[in-house]
Amino acid sequence: MAFAHTTRRGRRRGHSPLAAPLIVLLIAGAVAATYVGYLLWPRWPDAPVALDAPALPIVVAGTAFNIEPAAIRMRVQRHPGTQARVDLAYVWPTLTPPDPAEKSPPPGAPPTPLERLFISIEGADGTMSPIQRVETIYPRYLVAEPVAGPPGLTLRGFRKDTPYAGEELVFESNNPQHFLARCATHGVIGSGSCLLEKRIGEADLTFRFPRAWLDNWQQVASAVDTLTARLHPQ
Structure with a gap:
């Protein structure tokens, strides 16, 4: 035992x-x-931010912005704090965020031009500023002679054998730095779209709008200045 x-x-x-x-x-x-x-x-709040909430403080590439939640196109981007990119949309010409109750066209309906001014904000990541590209990159691809555009604008196309074929620079004749965009000559809907770029700190703002708006380019230039000041108040 x-x-x-x-x-x-x-x-x-x-x-x-x-x-x-x-x-x-x-x-x-x-x-x-x-x-x-x-x-x-991800450590943003689980509850989505209300579309009618006050402007959100958002930092992109170290640059602070104040953005209305209703203007942010992607739900995952509707939170304060640091983000790599933010995509926005504003109704033209009121420059208000889109109405969330607005219904999309029914399936099968023909596409119609959107009266929207789209903006994307993302880090520059060491790339050239818009004005540097105009001064050092674009000239080697442009055709020799510019042509007159809508009153007050000059058009200068890119050659067909270049990466920018099918596009042209559109700029204010007397002050190119005030209004300068790169526009497609043709598009799926309407006559193509235009890109106008601005840099604030290390963040790039790209404004996208229909080429047809060039007939009222002064209003577009004013809208760009207004939204830039609203998003990034000094």
């Missing part, structure tokens, strides 16, 4: 050296997994 009692007691002792390290390893693994999950999990 003494021998049996000693054997059972020896077996009980034999479990301890293995169980303790195993428990420690399991706990350490759980802590590590929780910590990694915490680092990788």
Whole structure:
């Protein structure tokens, strides 16, 4: 009996050296997994920001912006804090955010031009500023002679054998730095679209609008200035 009692007691002792390290390893693994999950999990609020909430403080490439939630096109971007990119839309010509109750056209309906001014904000990532591209990159691809555009504008096309084939520079004849855009000559809807770029700090703002608006380019230039000041108040 003494021998049996000693054997059972020896077996009980034999479990301890293995169980303790195993428990420690399991706990350490759980802590590590929780910590990694915490680092990788997005930390913006679970509840979506209301569309009628005040403007959100958003930082892109170290530059601060104040943006109305209703103007932000993607729900995942509707949160304050630092973001890599923000995509916006404003109704033309009121420059108000789109009405969330507005219905999309029914399936199969022919596409119609959108009366929207679209803006994307993202980091420059060390690329040339818009004016630097105009001065150093674009000239090697442009045709030799400019032509007159809508009153007050000059057009200068890109050659067909270049990366910008099918586009042209459109700029204010007397002050190109005030209004300068790159426009497609044709588009899927209407006559194509135009891109107008501005840089604030290390953030690039790209304004996109229909080429047909060039007939009222002064209004477009004023809208760009107004929205720039609204998004990034000095």
